[in-house]
Amino acid sequence: MIDLPRTPSFSLAGKKVLVAGASSGIGLACASALAEAGGEVVLAARREEKLVDAVEAIKARGGSASALQLDVADVLEVEVSVAKHGPFDVLVNSAGLARHSPASETTPEDFDAVMNVNLRGAYFLTKCVAKGLMEAGRPGSLINMSSQMAHVGGLDRAVYCASKFAVEGFTKAMAIEFGPRKIRVNTVCPTFIRTPLTEQTFDRPERVKWIEEKIKLGRTGEVEDIMGAVLYLASDASSLVTGTSLVVDGGWTAD
Numbered sequence: 001m002i003d004l005p006r007t008p009s010f011s012l013a014g015k016k017v018l019v020a021g022a023s024s025g026i027g028l029a030c031a032s033a034l035a036e037a038g039g040e041v042v043l044a045a046r047r048e049e050k051l052v053d054a055v056e057a058i059k060a061r062g063g064s065a066s067a068l069q070l071d072v073a074d075v076l077e078v079e080v081s082v083a084k085h086g087p088f089d090v091l092v093n094s095a096g097l098a099r100h101s102p103a104s105e106t107t108p109e110d111f112d113a114v115m116n117v118n119l120r121g122a123y124f125l126t127k128c129v130a131k132g133l134m135e136a137g138r139p140g141s142l143i144n145m146s147s148q149m150a151h152v153g154g155l156d157r158a159v160y161c162a163s164k165f166a167v168e169g170f171t172k173a174m175a176i177e178f179g180p181r182k183i184r185v186n187t188v189c190p191t192f193i194r195t196p197l198t199e200q201t202f203d204r205p206e207r208v209k210w211i212e213e214k215i216k217l218g219r220t221g222e223v224e225d226i227m228g229a230v231l232y233l234a235s236d237a238s239s240l241v242t243g244t245s246l247v248v249d250g251g252w253t254a255d
Contacts (some may be wrong), residue, residue: 001186008237012039014197018088019043020072020125021095023050025195026145029223030092030230035063037231042085044070048148072121079128086134087140090234091191093122094145098197105156109161118163126185130178143233144171146187148249155210164189168245170193177245188229191249195219216251 021027022043025222035041035058043051043058043065051067054190059068060064070081072095073196082088097117099110126142133140149157150164168187175185192211201207202220232238247253 002024003137008038008235008239009087010231010235010237012053012231013092015039015089016087017041017090017092018060018068018082018086018129019092019094020070021054021093021145023047023054025094025197026190026223026226027092027192029227030094030145031065032058032061032063032252033061033227033231034090034234035065036090039090039234040064040070041067042066042088045070046071047204054153058220062210073116073150075120076126076134078121082125082128082132084241086129087136087137087138087139088129091126091129091140091142092124092230092234093143093177095125096145096197098157098160100156100160100248102156106159111129112123112158115162117136118160119166123198126170126174129184130185133183134178134181138176141234141238142174142178142183144185144187146171146245147237148191148247148252150189150191150245151247151253155207171245172243175254184238186233186234186238186242187245188226189245189247189249190226191215191221191252193223193226195223210237214252215249216254220247221250 017039019031022031023045031041031043055065055067097114116242146167147164150168171185171187175240231247
């Protein structure tokens, strides 16, 4: 009789999960997926009223969820909150900001706003969760929501691209640093996903046409397209995966 290997578990039972940017869009979808997999999910965002609704919805479906009001751009607040409520076995950092314009018209205010959330906020949130795991002597999986725009350029997206390319860089460096402590650090890189954040893009027919021509599978993304990717990276099924990007872009970057 052949001794067949068994598929590693995708269960998150017994694991504490922090999802930042969880009040809507991709973050909320990720929180839902990880709760469905058995994780004890802490949903974090600035908008407390939306968090409460999200927590209620997850609980109504049988999941474990709680709310944490948190602004990832406030580094001191992040340090205090993560130390108080952690350690977290899994982090999904989906907090993000976009202010699109031609590069020739970028203002310092828009540049700083995007970088404070997408880069500075992501960096210190990842660092704080990793620090908590190391102090507790526990392994973990830290996932930063990046973008296909971390691998290519895009119209009116110079600042956004800069922020996401930087996320890819520190993710690789942290993966090297934290790997010996069994803490994995990866990114998920979605294509254009229909969420409140992308409404202004999907309201422009010429941009939708450009997007659909770039995506080889011929359709734009939905939040459900990201849920399985995040669950894979969060679970033991990806226990040998670190320092890399899981690109969910319908073939955009295949060229």
